[in-house]
Amino acid sequence: IAGITQAPTSQILAAGRRMTLRCTQDMRHNAMYWYRQDLGLGLRLIHYSNTAGTTGKGEVPDGYSVSRANTDDFPLTLASAVPSQTSVYFCASSRPGGTPFFGPGTRLTVL
Protein backbone atom coordinates (compact mmCIF):
# COMPACT_ATOMS: atom_id res chain seq x y z
CA ILE A 1 0.00 0.00 0.00
CA ALA A 2 1.27 3.47 -0.81
CA GLY A 3 -0.66 6.29 0.81
CA ILE A 4 -4.37 5.89 1.36
CA THR A 5 -6.69 3.39 -0.28
CA GLN A 6 -10.46 3.02 -0.41
CA ALA A 7 -12.69 0.11 -1.34
CA PRO A 8 -14.82 -0.41 -3.26
CA THR A 9 -14.20 2.03 -6.10
CA SER A 10 -17.90 2.13 -6.83
CA GLN A 11 -21.02 0.38 -5.62
CA ILE A 12 -24.70 0.23 -6.45
CA LEU A 13 -26.79 -0.59 -3.41
CA ALA A 14 -30.46 -1.24 -2.77
CA ALA A 15 -32.12 1.02 -0.24
CA GLY A 16 -32.28 -0.51 3.21
CA ARG A 17 -29.08 -2.53 2.79
CA ARG A 18 -26.11 -2.22 5.07
CA MET A 19 -22.81 -1.12 3.53
CA THR A 20 -19.29 -0.56 4.83
CA LEU A 21 -16.83 1.59 2.95
CA ARG A 22 -13.23 0.72 3.73
CA CYS A 23 -10.31 3.09 4.17
CA THR A 24 -6.71 2.18 4.94
CA GLN A 25 -3.61 4.35 5.22
CA ASP A 26 0.01 3.37 5.69
CA MET A 27 1.42 6.77 6.60
CA ARG A 28 0.86 6.35 10.36
CA HIS A 29 -1.26 9.49 10.41
CA ASN A 30 -3.10 10.05 13.66
CA ALA A 31 -6.12 11.78 12.16
CA MET A 32 -8.57 10.35 9.63
CA TYR A 33 -11.71 11.76 8.06
CA TRP A 34 -14.71 10.82 5.96
CA TYR A 35 -16.22 13.34 3.55
CA ARG A 36 -19.05 13.15 1.08
CA GLN A 37 -18.95 15.20 -2.10
CA ASP A 38 -22.16 16.36 -3.74
CA LEU A 39 -22.57 18.71 -6.69
CA GLY A 40 -22.78 22.31 -5.53
CA LEU A 41 -22.10 21.41 -1.91
CA GLY A 42 -18.40 20.70 -1.98
CA LEU A 43 -16.94 18.27 0.53
CA ARG A 44 -18.81 17.88 3.79
CA LEU A 45 -17.30 16.20 6.82
CA ILE A 46 -19.22 13.13 8.02
CA HIS A 47 -17.05 11.79 10.84
CA TYR A 48 -13.48 12.15 11.94
CA SER A 49 -10.99 10.49 14.28
CA ASN A 50 -8.12 12.34 15.92
CA THR A 51 -6.41 9.14 17.03
CA ALA A 52 -7.05 5.42 17.31
CA GLY A 53 -9.90 4.69 19.72
CA THR A 54 -11.61 8.08 19.35
CA THR A 55 -14.16 9.38 16.85
CA GLY A 56 -16.19 12.53 16.42
CA LYS A 57 -19.15 13.79 14.45
CA GLY A 58 -18.74 16.15 11.57
CA GLU A 59 -21.23 18.30 9.71
CA VAL A 60 -23.47 15.51 8.32
CA PRO A 61 -23.16 12.43 10.57
CA ASP A 62 -26.75 11.14 10.52
CA GLY A 63 -27.12 7.67 9.00
CA TYR A 64 -23.40 6.93 9.23
CA SER A 65 -21.16 5.34 11.83
CA VAL A 66 -17.39 4.87 12.08
CA SER A 67 -14.88 2.99 14.17
CA ARG A 68 -11.15 3.39 14.70
CA ALA A 69 -9.78 0.19 16.17
CA ASN A 70 -6.24 0.93 14.99
CA THR A 71 -4.20 3.68 13.37
CA ASP A 72 -4.46 2.42 9.81
CA ASP A 73 -8.15 1.64 9.28
CA PHE A 74 -11.21 3.86 9.41
CA PRO A 75 -14.33 2.14 8.00
CA LEU A 76 -17.56 4.02 7.36
CA THR A 77 -20.83 2.11 7.77
CA LEU A 78 -24.27 2.91 6.41
CA ALA A 79 -26.58 0.84 8.60
CA SER A 80 -29.63 1.16 6.31
CA ALA A 81 -28.84 3.01 3.10
CA VAL A 82 -31.22 5.63 1.69
CA PRO A 83 -31.18 7.29 -1.76
CA SER A 84 -30.02 10.61 -0.26
CA GLN A 85 -26.76 8.88 0.62
CA THR A 86 -25.92 8.59 -3.06
CA SER A 87 -22.65 10.46 -3.28
CA VAL A 88 -18.91 10.21 -3.75
CA TYR A 89 -17.18 9.41 -0.48
CA PHE A 90 -13.62 10.44 0.26
CA CYS A 91 -11.44 9.24 3.08
CA ALA A 92 -8.49 11.39 4.13
CA SER A 93 -5.74 11.33 6.72
CA SER A 94 -3.27 13.78 8.18
CA ARG A 95 -0.79 14.51 10.93
CA PRO A 96 -1.85 17.21 13.43
CA GLY A 97 -1.74 20.49 11.53
CA GLY A 98 -0.55 18.67 8.46
CA THR A 99 -1.80 18.47 4.91
CA PRO A 100 -4.68 16.03 4.40
CA PHE A 101 -4.01 13.24 1.94
CA PHE A 102 -7.06 11.89 0.16
CA GLY A 103 -8.00 8.47 -1.06
CA PRO A 104 -9.32 7.98 -4.60
CA GLY A 105 -12.96 8.04 -3.49
CA THR A 106 -15.89 5.63 -3.61
CA ARG A 107 -18.88 6.37 -5.81
CA LEU A 108 -21.99 5.02 -4.07
CA THR A 109 -25.41 4.85 -5.67
CA VAL A 110 -28.40 3.92 -3.52
CA LEU A 111 -31.49 2.91 -5.47
Add this chain to the structure above:
Amino acid sequence: AQTVTQSQPEMSVQEAETVTLSCTYDTSESDYYLFWYKQPPSRQMILVIRQEAYKQQNATENRFSVNFQKAAKSFSLKISDSQLGDAAMYFCAYSGTYKYIFGTGTRLKVLA
Protein backbone atom coordinates in the same frame (compact mmCIF):
# COMPACT_ATOMS: atom_id res chain seq x y z
CA ALA B 1 -18.05 27.51 13.78
CA GLN B 2 -15.66 27.95 10.92
CA THR B 3 -16.96 28.48 7.40
CA VAL B 4 -15.35 28.66 3.97
CA THR B 5 -17.02 30.49 1.09
CA GLN B 6 -16.21 30.28 -2.60
CA SER B 7 -18.51 32.70 -4.35
CA GLN B 8 -17.57 31.81 -7.92
CA PRO B 9 -19.20 28.53 -9.01
CA GLU B 10 -17.47 28.73 -12.38
CA MET B 11 -14.66 30.70 -13.99
CA SER B 12 -13.13 30.74 -17.47
CA VAL B 13 -9.68 31.78 -18.56
CA GLN B 14 -7.92 31.92 -21.89
CA GLU B 15 -4.89 29.69 -22.23
CA ALA B 16 -1.67 31.51 -21.17
CA GLU B 17 -3.68 34.15 -19.29
CA THR B 18 -3.95 34.69 -15.53
CA VAL B 19 -6.99 33.92 -13.39
CA THR B 20 -7.79 34.48 -9.71
CA LEU B 21 -10.13 32.28 -7.71
CA SER B 22 -11.67 33.80 -4.59
CA CYS B 23 -12.06 32.30 -1.14
CA THR B 24 -13.14 33.84 2.13
CA TYR B 25 -13.38 32.19 5.51
CA ASP B 26 -14.63 32.90 8.97
CA THR B 27 -12.95 31.82 12.17
CA SER B 28 -12.18 32.97 15.67
CA GLU B 29 -9.00 30.93 15.84
CA SER B 30 -5.65 32.65 15.54
CA ASP B 31 -3.61 29.64 14.45
CA TYR B 32 -4.77 27.78 11.36
CA TYR B 33 -3.87 26.60 7.88
CA LEU B 34 -5.42 27.24 4.51
CA PHE B 35 -5.24 25.07 1.40
CA TRP B 36 -6.20 24.99 -2.23
CA TYR B 37 -6.98 21.60 -3.74
CA LYS B 38 -7.46 20.73 -7.40
CA GLN B 39 -9.87 17.99 -8.48
CA PRO B 40 -9.55 17.01 -12.14
CA PRO B 41 -12.09 14.72 -13.84
CA SER B 42 -10.17 11.74 -12.44
CA ARG B 43 -11.75 12.67 -9.08
CA GLN B 44 -8.41 12.63 -7.25
CA MET B 45 -7.93 15.48 -4.75
CA ILE B 46 -4.53 17.08 -5.39
CA LEU B 47 -2.95 19.64 -3.08
CA VAL B 48 -2.06 22.80 -4.97
CA ILE B 49 -0.78 25.08 -2.24
CA ARG B 50 -0.77 25.51 1.53
CA GLN B 51 -0.53 28.63 3.71
CA GLU B 52 0.18 28.87 7.41
CA ALA B 53 -1.77 31.70 9.01
CA TYR B 54 1.19 32.86 11.11
CA LYS B 55 3.27 33.46 7.97
CA GLN B 56 2.82 36.87 6.40
CA GLN B 57 4.54 35.84 3.18
CA ASN B 58 2.21 34.52 0.52
CA ALA B 59 2.83 30.92 -0.52
CA THR B 60 3.94 30.21 -4.07
CA GLU B 61 4.24 26.98 -6.04
CA ASN B 62 5.46 27.52 -9.58
CA ARG B 63 2.55 29.10 -11.51
CA PHE B 64 0.29 29.05 -8.46
CA SER B 65 0.35 31.74 -5.80
CA VAL B 66 -1.99 32.99 -3.12
CA ASN B 67 -3.02 36.40 -1.85
CA PHE B 68 -3.52 35.84 1.86
CA GLN B 69 -5.20 38.73 3.67
CA LYS B 70 -5.54 37.60 7.28
CA ALA B 71 -7.42 40.63 8.56
CA ALA B 72 -9.93 40.38 5.74
CA LYS B 73 -10.04 36.57 6.04
CA SER B 74 -9.42 36.22 2.35
CA PHE B 75 -7.34 33.57 0.59
CA SER B 76 -7.42 33.84 -3.20
CA LEU B 77 -5.54 31.63 -5.65
CA LYS B 78 -3.81 33.09 -8.70
CA ILE B 79 -2.94 30.84 -11.60
CA SER B 80 -0.47 32.39 -14.05
CA ASP B 81 0.13 31.25 -17.62
CA SER B 82 -2.96 29.02 -17.50
CA GLN B 83 -2.68 25.66 -19.20
CA LEU B 84 -5.31 23.27 -20.50
CA GLY B 85 -4.33 20.86 -17.74
CA ASP B 86 -5.39 23.42 -15.14
CA ALA B 87 -9.04 22.82 -16.00
CA ALA B 88 -10.60 21.28 -12.88
CA MET B 89 -12.64 21.94 -9.77
CA TYR B 90 -10.73 23.95 -7.20
CA PHE B 91 -11.54 23.75 -3.52
CA CYS B 92 -10.44 26.12 -0.80
CA ALA B 93 -10.04 24.52 2.64
CA TYR B 94 -9.49 25.66 6.22
CA SER B 95 -7.86 23.71 9.01
CA GLY B 96 -7.91 24.70 12.64
CA THR B 97 -7.74 22.06 15.32
CA TYR B 98 -7.92 18.82 13.29
CA LYS B 99 -11.09 19.51 11.35
CA TYR B 100 -10.74 20.48 7.72
CA ILE B 101 -13.57 22.56 6.28
CA PHE B 102 -14.03 22.89 2.52
CA GLY B 103 -15.72 25.44 0.32
CA THR B 104 -18.22 24.47 -2.36
CA GLY B 105 -15.67 24.71 -5.15
CA THR B 106 -15.01 26.69 -8.32
CA ARG B 107 -15.02 24.99 -11.69
CA LEU B 108 -12.24 26.42 -13.85
CA LYS B 109 -12.49 26.16 -17.61
CA VAL B 110 -9.43 26.86 -19.74
CA LEU B 111 -10.15 28.03 -23.27
CA ALA B 112 -7.74 27.20 -26.08
